[in-house]
Structures are given as structure tokens and as C-alpha cells.
Amino acid sequence: MTGLRVGVIGTGMIGREHIRRLSTVQAGVSVVAVTDVDAALAARVAAGLGAVTHPDGLDLIASPRVDAVVVCSWGGTHEEYVLAAIAAGKPVFCEKPLATSPQAALRIVAAEARHGGRLVQVGYMRRYDAAYRALKKVLDSGVIGAPLMMHCAHRNAGVPGFYEPEYTITETAVHEIDMVRWMFGSEIVAVRVLRPRVSRHAGELPDPLLLVLELANDVLVDVEISVNVRYGYDIRGEILGEDGTVALGEPGLVAVRRDGRVASPVPGDWRDRFGAAYDVELREWAVSAAGGVPDGPGAWDGYAAAAVSDAAVRALRTGERVTVTLAERPRPGDERARA
Ligand SMILES: NC(=O)C1=CN([C@@H]2O[C@H](COP(=O)(O)OP(=O)(O)OC[C@H]3O[C@@H](n4cnc5c(N)ncnc54)[C@H](O)[C@@H]3O)[C@@H](O)[C@H]2O)C=CC1
Ligand SMILES: O=C1[C@@H](O)[C@H](O)[C@@H](O)[C@H](O)[C@H]1O
Numbered sequence: 001m002t003g004l005r006v007g008v009i010g011t012g013m014i015g016r017e018h019i020r021r022l023s024t025v026q027a028g029v030s031v032v033a034v035t036d037v038d039a040a041l042a043a044r045v046a047a048g049l050g051a052v053t054h055p056d057g058l059d060l061i062a063s064p065r066v067d068a069v070v071v072c073s074w075g076g077t078h079e080e081y082v083l084a085a086i087a088a089g090k091p092v093f094c095e096k097p098l099a100t101s102p103q104a105a106l107r108i109v110a111a112e113a114r115h116g117g118r119l120v121q122v123g124y125m126r127r128y129d130a131a132y133r134a135l136k137k138v139l140d141s142g143v144i145g146a147p148l149m150m151h152c153a154h155r156n157a158g159v160p161g162f163y164e165p166e167y168t169i170t171e172t173a174v175h176e177i178d179m180v181r182w183m184f185g186s187e188i189v190a191v192r193v194l195r196p197r198v199s200r201h202a203g204e205l206p207d208p209l210l211l212v213l214e215l216a217n218d219v220l221v222d223v224e225i226s227v228n229v230r231y232g233y234d235i236r237g238e239i240l241g242e243d244g245t246v247a248l249g250e251p252g253l254v255a256v257r258r259d260g261r262v263a264s265p266v267p268g269d270w271r272d273r274f275g276a277a278y279d280v281e282l283r284e285w286a287v288s289a290a291g292g293v294p295d296g297p298g299a300w301d302g303y304a305a306a307a308v309s310d311a312a313v314r315a316l317r318t319g320e321r322v323t324v325t326l327a328e329r330p331r332p333g334d335e336r337a338r339a
Helices: 013-024 040-051 055-063 075-087 102-115 128-140 167-184 270-290 299-318
Strands: 006-008 029-035 068-071 092-093 120-122 146-157 186-196 208-216 222-225 232-242 245-247 256-258 262-265
Touching: 006 013, 006 055, 013 029, 013 040, 013 068, 013 092, 013 270, 029 040, 029 055, 055 068, 055 102, 068 075, 068 245, 068 270, 075 092, 075 102, 075 120, 075 299, 092 270, 102 299, 120 270, 120 299, 128 167, 128 270, 146 167, 167 186, 167 208, 167 222, 167 299, 186 299, 208 299
Parallel strands: 006 029, 006 068, 068 092, 092 120, 146 222
Antiparallel strands: 146 232, 186 208, 208 222, 232 245, 256 262
């Protein structure tokens, strides 16, 4: 791979994680520029890398020294930076969510279509996880027969103080929303959100929740979202087919049997559970971006996830079943794509 010079916007938790992996997992990639609204933080990160800092994300994107952009700032800032990267004709990896409303995500889809080819990749790392890839391989092989249902659980040990009630959907369940579309190759057409008794650890949050996702191919998916389980980070998935089932295995690589007990480690958070998936994700992105065209989950996937998230937030607020209708998908080079 010829050298790819990357600029990173947002040097917080996942920004620093991605900088570390971009600098180590793929030869030929260098992080040459960073920026953060916390300028002191950006300066510390840049000093450790020998990179330069920029006063803001737009300045970084415009730099002729930056070939490709990684956006790791807060969700509400993503649209502006992704649109600027498209305008500059630079490949951009944007952490999830692509944008915080379907309308904003659709503006990105339209801008990329007007550009005429793919530039955007969204950080849906489950598509790169060995266990999810193995699950999909079994499903696609037909060995369990036609899929009927999927049961998922997404449990966080805890969440930070700034975590808002709607983040249960837009920050957390959004991973299952994307994963399910990819797993079954079918759009989500309606969503319900059920609210069981609230956990005593929940504080002000609606925790836990049960989402029911209806797919266009009539597969039904239930997703438990629990964000204060305390015991660890636990991601589960099992598909029921006409002839059998397939489930994600336990993430711990070993089980210790002693004193009449079996014990195996539970990951602490998403960095533990999906560390290897992020490595593959960023490596594959860097290779495809060096060729000018990212090939992972794209702007349309970011839009579809935003549309389903939006419906799920409405379902959470109203208790009703909310249908999802996606916009018409513009084709590359489509000058009519809505501005
Ligand atoms: N794929 C995954 O599993 C995960 C994805 N994420 C996503 O990554 C993004 C960042 O999350 P974290 O790193 O956890 O948050 P964080 O709060 O640790 O870091 C975000 C950084 O962005 C900076 N920032 C905010 N607005 C900015 C702007 N306009 N320009 C430049 N810098 C700005 C903040 O000062 C902060 O340093 C979010 O969109 C989140 O949803 C986060 C965790 C896991
Ligand atoms: O993306 C992530 C976080 O932003 C989110 O807050 C967590 O709930 C997810 O498990 C994690 O993967």
C-alpha cells in the first residue's frame, strides 16, 4: 500500500484508540494531523505522534497534507465534517452514528451521490467481528434453513453521566440496527420498544428496553438493551432457522474449572469485546481508502440506521409500533440528489 496520510478529528476515547491502531495495524498509514475542541488534549496527542494540530476540523480536512479523514468527535458534529470531506473529495471514516437525524444523514447520501462515487465509511465494527462474520457464514450456508427470528442482547456494565435516555437507541441499539440489516440483507420496516420494570441501577434512564424489529423479509428480531448490568459488557445473538439455530459463542477464550465452578472472563467494555474487530475495520478501511474508494458500511447504511433509530426513539416515547419508510436511494452521479 502506498502511504496514506490520515487526519483525525476528535482525540477522545475512541479517537485515541483509532490513532493507535492506524499507527500500528497497517503498514504505510500515518496519522499526520489531529484536532479537538480540547486544544490541549489535541496538542498532547499530536506531540506523541509527531503530527500537527489544526484549529478545527474544517481546517484539517482542507489541508493538502491530509489524504483521508477519520471523524471521532461527538455525533452532532459528524454531518459538517463528513460533508466537508466529500466536498474536498477525500475518503472519510466516520464513527457511528453517521448523523443524528435521518435528514442530516440523507444530506450526506445526496452529497456523495452528487460527487459520483463512494467516499464515506461508517464505524459499524460488528461487520468486522470474527464471531458475527462466522454467524453470517453459517446463516448464508443454509445449514440452519430459512431464518425466522433473531434474539439479541446488548448489555453495558454502565454508561457515563452524560448518557441521555435516547442514547439507549441512538448510541447503543444502533449497532444491532446496522448488524441486522447486514446479517439478513433486508431492511427494517417497523419497530416497537417495550419497557419492562426499570432496573434499580438505571437512574433516570429507560433501562432495560426490548426492541422488536420487523424486517421486510418477515424475520422478527428482538433486542434487549441493558446499560447498567454491572457484571461486564455482554453481547449476545442467536438466530432461529427452520432447521436449526446458530449463536455467537462465549467471548472468553478459556474456561477455568475449579472448586466445583466453571469461570470464564466477561469483557469489561466494547474495547475488550471488539478490539480485534476495530483492528480489521480500520485496516480494511485504510487499504480501500488508499485506493480512493472505501468499501465498508457506507452513507446509505448510516442513513438507514438513522431512519430506524429515529423511528425507535418515537416508539420509545409513544409506546406505539412505528413504521420505517426509507427515501429513494440516489444513484452515483445523480445531480438531482436533494441538497
Ligand atoms: N464503534 C463503537 O463501538 C464506538 C463508537 N463511538 C463513537 O465515537 C464517537 C466519539 O465517542 P467517544 O470517543 O466515546 O467520545 P469522547 O467524548 O471520549 O471523545 C470525543 C472527542 O471529540 C471532541 N470533540 C467534540 N466536538 C468536536 C468538534 N466539533 N471538533 C473536534 N473535536 C470535537 C471532544 O472534545 C472529545 O475529546 C461518538 O460518535 C461515539 O458514538 C464511541 C465508542 C464506541
Ligand atoms: O458504540 C458504543 C458506545 O458509544 C455505546 O454507548 C455503547 O452502548 C456501545 O456498546 C458501544 O459499542
